[in-house]
């Protein structure tokens with residue numbers, strides 16, 4: 001189902017347009033109060049814009065003289081708070097959607113069981129929400145949203161309330177279940193955008209300030225907000241001998257996330273510019289990743305300098321160093337230096353297509 005949304009909400013100074021193609025996941029990033037939740041509320045039919053329209057699969061749901069009630073839209077909105085029915089078991093929470101669509105009790109429960117298994121919590125079927133952890137409750141909420149067979153899934157920071165330790169596991173589950181669905185995902189975490197979204201839209205002060213393919217926006221951000229949170233380094237390659245082998249021969253080691261890659265998988269190593277140290281010569285005897293690069297650009301910010309550089313295969317990288325060390329290392333465009341990154345600072349993921357193909 002494709003979505004076309006165009007909304008002006010004067011009271012909130014929000015004026016945004018958004019298009020999501022059939023089967024596409026679009027991540028919406030932006031600072032607090034930017035208008036991200038407002039956008040979701042307009043799509044879900046919880047808020048009527050002053051002017052604008054919401055068109056799902058070619059059918060107008062919101063528009064001049066048109067208003068389809070939220071429950072009749074077949075759009076699921078999943079917020080930070082899972083909002084499960086406290087008096088129902090996990091299974092019955094999930095079966096609620098199919099039941100209210102007229103599915104009989106037994107098949108509804110069977111469907112619910114398979115959705116719980118899909119998000120990895122089959123064993124929690126009989127528990128009431130009061131006996132679930134935050135991460136478990138959020139998984140049940142995802143299962144409930146999917147069991148309702150929504151035409152469009154809206155996720156509002158689904159991982160914000162969770163402990164950072166449980167986010168990677170839920171992210172992996174989402175990665176599986178979001179593939180091929182039409183999804184709008186509001187998030188503050190660039191890793192969510194990178195791993196879950198095909199495209200990114202950046203909203204600031206009620207306006208769309210940047211939009212494009214995820215990898216492009218996160219590696220070459222044009223808006224101030226995207227530049228602040230993104231600038232992630234990505235080294236693409238294939239999984240070989242427990243490390244990422246880049247096309248030009250350098251090897252990056254790091255922490256591979258679940259599900260672990262197998263030999264020959266297309267993978268990407270991700271690390272923040274802050275995690276990169278810069279040397280003139282490779283540091284001896286340390287278990288770090290070392291990549292020989294040529295400095296292309298220096299960009300001061302605060303008391304730091306973002307050093308942009310290219311390895312021989314052209315996948316641009318960035319390092320954040322203090323102005324003092326930039327001066328000590330005599331960094332200038334054209335200088336040949338070594339970017340060094342501890343393996344513990346590197347996350348390795350299979351690329352999206354690889355996941356979807358399985």
Ligand SMILES: Nc1ncnc2c1ncn2[C@@H]1O[C@H](COP(=O)(O)OP(=O)(O)OP(=O)(O)O)[C@@H](O)[C@H]1O
Nearest residue numbers: 011012013014030031032033034035036037038039
């Ligand atoms: N219920 C409301 N009534 C009036 N104004 C609101 C309401 N909710 C939000 N706003 C205002 O609308 C603007 C956009 O807010 P919105 O909640 O959409 O931003 P957001 O990007 O989701 O922010 P956050 O990341 O903090 O959740 C803000 O100026 C906010 O103060």
